[in-house]
Amino acid sequence: MNDIYQHFRKDEEPFIDQALEWKRVVTEQYRIKLTDFLDPREQVILTSVIGHSDEVKLGLFGGFQESERKRAILYPEYAEPMINDYQIQAFEVTYPNKFASIEHRELLGSLMGIGLKRQKFGDFIFAGDIRQFVCSEEVAEFVFFHLTHIGRVKVGLEKIPLSELHIPEQHVEIREDTVSSLRLDTVCSQVTRQSRQKAQALVKNGLVKVNWKLIEDTSYSLLEGDMLSVRGFGRFKLTNIDGKTKKGRWRLTIAKQK
Template structure:
């Protein structure tokens, strides 16, 4: 157990405990277990907890192949999962697109205003005037009835099949950086091309997330494959730490999602 914990950060231990609990359900009850939506970091942790023994399997699905947020289905080796096992429902938002527009933050804020957990919602998809989202099927009736407004705009939602999802085109910009340390404020400064003081202010104001968690500690140490999102500047991934230069600085490879 301790050996597993040492591969992850301290703040990730509660999720590791949750994953171990899910694993025990499969072992003891020999039945499938469906989780809420997980972000990529949580899926990495869950995959590590499950391991490669073969006695317990795990699959992820979020409605379409490139989805960022996916539900996990853990199951014993005898079980053959189907897409329906993931219990997903897609919706399209109907609104007066000639007179207004809906952004990602507006949509998320209004969905959270329904009093439901973020973990019950998958990807929020905005492509031009088309606004769609995916949620857990167990809340779909409630969402259908209660989701009537985004900001000040009156809306309705209609159920659509997963095949009607318009997945966004994803493009990345790759770049190499040399930084003095792996502190959050230092790497953030290099990513957004702003001063270290600016990045510190953004972090302390709660505008920076690491692996989908808001962090307000500028001295937090980043690791390879960490995701950063900076409000107003976009999302980045620290894809590789290449080592140190002769001047004892860190060489990094970074991707920005466009």
């Protein structure tokens, strides 16, 4: 089982250990395990850890089919999780939208400011003046009573069913590219159509995030499932790393969010 670590980064080992422990609990105690919301990279790792196990199955859901952040259910083969088992509550924010606006970073900052970790929240939905988000049911009442302001704007919350979420239309461009290496500056150069030198400047100037974490190391190695965010150019997900060409270049499938 230790061989699994070689496929991932050193800083991902704590999450791998957690995933292995979840798997052990389901296998030995024969019961369902529900996780917090996982980002896309964590979903890739967990899927790899579970593999094609006959004893433990895996389900992922984040409130709607196209969600980016999802809760996972690990379950024995006898069980069949339903949507309600993911225990997700949706909220719509009520605020004076004629006089104030609410940005993504302000909503996230206010939710973190009431003392909850990011993993308790799923996707945020911004559609026109509509502001919605999903969270774990276990913190829903706490959020309902404690989120009274977003920035300087006084707000209220309305609990809504998942069916009333205003799911934004997905605009994704799928690209198939090849790169000489999986270094951050090399991939960044390819997805932004910039020179390697300009891509290095983007990284060193703090304009690039990998899996929502600022990375300033140009040699940082990317892996399948990573989400790459480049300020001014958008977000790119490495959906597949499909091996090498005969000339030794890496084949990539990249989803660009428009």
